[in-house]
Amino acid sequence: MSPRIAILGAGPAGTAFALRLLNLGVSPSDFVLIDKAKFPRPKLCGGGVTFRGTELITELAGRPPGGGVTVGLEFRSVVGNFDVREKGPQWVYDRGELDAFLLDACLARGVTLRDETTITEVEAGHESTKLAMKTSTGTTYESFAWVIGADGANSIARRASGLRGGIVGRLVEAVFEKDGGQEREDTLYFDFDPICDRIPGYAWVFPYYVSGQVVGWKIGVMDGRGVVPGDKLRSWTLDYAKERGYRLAEEKIAGWPERYWDWRTQGHKPGLLLIGEAFGIDPLLGEGIAPAMFNAVYAADRLKQSLDEGTRTIRRYELDFMRTEEGMNLWFQSGLADRIYGRHPERWLRVLFSMKHLRNLAGGGDDAYGRLVRHLPVLVAKYGMQVLREGIPSAAPMVRKRASIGVQQDASAAPE
Numbered sequence: 498m499s500p501r502i503a504i505l506g507a508g509p510a511g512t513a514f515a516l517r518l519l520n521l522g523v524s525p526s527d528f529v530l531i532d533k534a535k536f537p538r539p540k541l542c543g544g545g546v547t548f549r550g551t552e553l554i555t556e557l558a559g560r561p562p563g564g565g566v567t568v569g570l571e572f573r574s575v576v577g578n579f580d581v582r583e584k585g586p587q588w589v590y591d592r593g594e595l596d597a598f599l600l601d602a603c604l605a606r607g608v609t610l611r612d613e614t615t616i617t618e619v620e621a622g623h624e625s626t627k628l629a630m631k632t633s634t635g636t637t638y639e640s641f642a643w644v645i646g647a648d649g650a651n652s653i654a655r656r657a658s659g660l661r662g663g664i665v666g667r668l669v670e671a672v673f674e675k676d677g678g679q680e681r682e683d684t685l686y687f688d689f690d691p692i693c694d695r696i697p698g699y700a701w702v703f704p705y706y707v708s709g710q711v712v713g714w715k716i717g718v719m720d721g722r723g724v725v726p727g728d729k730l731r732s733w734t735l736d737y738a739k740e741r742g743y744r745l746a747e748e749k750i751a752g753w754p755e756r757y758w759d760w761r762t763q764g765h766k767p768g769l770l771l772i773g774e775a776f777g778i779d780p781l782l783g784e785g786i787a788p789a790m791f792n793a794v795y796a797a798d799r800l801k802q803s804l805d806e807g808t809r810t811i812r813r814y815e816l817d818f819m820r821t822e823e824g825m826n827l828w829f830q831s832g833l834a835d836r837i838y839g840r841h842p843e844r845w846l847r848v849l850f851s852m853k854h855l856r857n858l859a860g861g862g863d864d865a866y867g868r869l870v871r872h873l874p875v876l877v878a879k880y881g882m883q884v885l886r887e888g889i890p891s892a893a894p895m896v897r898k899r900a901s902i903g904v905q906q907d908a909s910a911a912p913e
């Protein structure tokens with residue numbers, strides 16, 4: 498029997514989707530994973546997996562070997578720092594290792610992979626969707642009842658379907674070695690310094706683990722609106738790393754886009770679903786592994802219903818996703834991103850870093866990052882009270898102190 502379902506892309510979204518289908522009782526002969534890469538393949542990524550992601554990976558495939566464990570996140574800015582403690586640890590992986598582990602879990606359960614196969618065309622029809630697949634021996638065509646676009650930020654499934662997507666950001670990252678740097682191996686650092694230099698995003702410093710050992714530090718910057726030229730992002734990252742005590746360990750600083758979710762994002766046409774980053778990920782921090790996998794699990798559940806009903810359509814695919822915990826998280830994050838990367842980033846950064854209740858929630862260790870949306874009504878009320886007491890926080894520019902290791906406090910942090 499030829500497979501009814503083609504999953505384009507064997508990254509975290511594609512493999513989570515496949516594993517969930519298997520758990521729902523779908524036969525591995527019913528679907529095929531297709532990827533242009535040969536695994537293990539490199540993927541530009543910090544490799545940080547927050548706690549909810551570690552839980553989902555464990556549930557679907559167990560604990561991957563290698564990688565490292567961190568005990569929390571630290572958010573930094575010129576107006577102060579705060580710690581995020583989740584109810585469990587985070588993981589940090591080399592993406593080649595993590596993705597190969599997830600793929601192996603699929604293969605061990607009988608899933609077929611067509612690797613080194615590039616999809617060059619996706620043509621949706623009434624009865625089926627036709628794919629053009631290019632390999633080293635030429636191009637072949639095959640039709641499937643369902644095509645699942647798990648093919649990442651540059652998804653051909655999205656481009657071919659004309660479905661509306663969210664903002665595309667721009668990121669650069671490289672591996673550095675310590676040259677006096679103070680960051681600890683047990684923490685993931687997120688620094689909103691780029692906002693002082695009109696880059697709507699943040700910089701990160703993550704330990705880089707390969708096979709369980711720290712072999713360097715990943716430092717990069719995210720432009721969450723895709724408006725800053727790549728050259729500027731690269732030179733900013735180099736300066737920042739040098740100031741903080743890090744030396745470039747690679748020949749160049751690589752760049753890659755990210756596609757973010759927003760409430761208008763579309764992900765479904767008859768016989769076609771977009772999942773993972775092809776659908777859209779967290780626009781505030783660019784966290785993609787956990788959101789991609791949670792979205793994939795949701796999509797697999799919806800597809801199984803459609804297979805059972807014998808239809809090629811899924812009613813309210815996007816709206817019902819927004820009602821899931823992960824959908825609500827993306828909605829919350831996109832609201833924050835619109836403010837912090839919007840017209841008055843300095844004001845919203847001051848709001849974020851000055852809210853005692855938020856800092857207490859984040860540092861409490863009772864919750865998971867990405868699951869704070871249920872506290873929104875209390876957060877809004879507390880912010881309202883703060884504004885009544887102290888006025889609206891200032892939108893005045895913030896100045897980044899250069900050439901020093903350590904984060905300085907900004908005198909303009911006080912409300913107007």
Ligand SMILES: Cc1cc2nc3c(=O)[nH]c(=O)nc-3n(C[C@H](O)[C@H](O)[C@H](O)COP(=O)(O)OP(=O)(O)OC[C@H]3O[C@@H](n4cnc5c(N)ncnc54)[C@H](O)[C@@H]3O)c2cc1C
Pocket residue numbers: 505506507508509510511531532533534540541542543544545546614615616617647648649650651652653668669670717753754755772773774775778783784785786787789
């Ligand atoms: C610099 C940088 C740092 C990041 N850091 C983090 C981080 O620390 N933590 C985090 O959670 N997220 C991070 N992300 C985001 C994260 O990497 C992605 O969101 C995540 O990989 C999305 O998973 P996915 O399975 O949807 O897509 P991908 O992981 O991109 O997988 C897509 C797969 O599709 C295949 N493919 C693509 N096109 C085709 C085609 N035409 N034919 C066949 N195959 C195709 C690719 O080979 C790939 O294997 C980072 C991203 C960047 C750019």
